[in-house]
Amino acid sequence: ESRLETEWAGNPVIYMDETDSTNIQAKKLGEAGGKHGTLVVSDRQTAGKGRRGRGWESPSGASIYMSILLRPEFLPDKAPMLTLVMALAVAEAVQEVTGEAAGIKWPNDIVLNKKKICGILTEMSAEIDYINHVVIGVGINVNTESFPEEIQKTATSLAIETGKKWKRPDLAAAVMRYFENYYNMFAEAQDLKPLQERYNRLLVNKDREIQVLEPGHEFGGTALGINETGELIVRKADGSIEEIYAGEVSVRGI
Ligand code: ATP
Secondary structure, eight states, X not given: OOOOOOSSTTSSEEEEEEESOHHHHHHHHHHTTOOTTOEEEEEEESSOBOGGGOBOOOOTTSSEEEEEEEXXXXXXXXXXHHHHHHHHHHHHHHHHHHOOOOEEETTTEXXXXXXXXXXXXXXXXXXXXXXXXXXXEEEEOSSOOOOOGGGTTTBXXXXXXXSSOOOHHHHHHHHHHHHHHHHHHHHHHXXXXXXXHHHHHHBXXXXXXXXXXXXXXXXXXXXXXXXXXXXXXXXXXXXXXXXXXXXXXXXXXX
């Protein structure tokens, strides 16, 4: 049963009871010529993925695991910004559906009460000057009741935080509605300028002390917000400004 109110985001929806990872399946559809906006949804994943080869805990029946296939017409260097477009869409959708103050931890996590309720993983197949396809995977902890020991301190679900169960299709449909709208704005501007203010309002790192952990380089500072290409603007103790690219970076402190 479809609750989608979109033109292309989630058209079609490919539903699976179980799969290895919705990103893997969406990439296969991408290779096979699947159309822009195709959404792969699964009830559970046996090999859910995070960034840098890490895993995404994907228990059965409780959460949203979905990946959207995109065929953008812009250049490959713009694609990483799509992660931020999706983060904004998820945060807005969670706020609309649950009334809870979900926030964004730059660049790709959605948090509630400082704990992670959603992760986003963007993968691309491209030539140097041409995108073949992009896949954006979204894992939202909706009705999950508990997490493994290792992530108990950092992970939570909407059900744990609100004491209520939420309807996954309603939330997924709201994410698609926001995403389609924000994607269209992004694609027209070719940068995040039209979304920058909205993103920065929801940014939980804003005006906070953070630690930036880059391979071989670590420093602290105050996060000021994102710029129009999605880099995080950080003011260091000596007053100098650094703009950090999401690529290999982890940020601590919210
Ligand atoms: P960092 O917090 O270092 O920036 P990240 O944003 O790169 O991490 P992701 O790749 O988005 O992390 O997610 C993978 C990590 O998230 C895992 O290593 C694990 O710590 C944590 N994790 C795994 N499954 C879940 C889940 N269902 N909910 C919340 N957190 C999870």
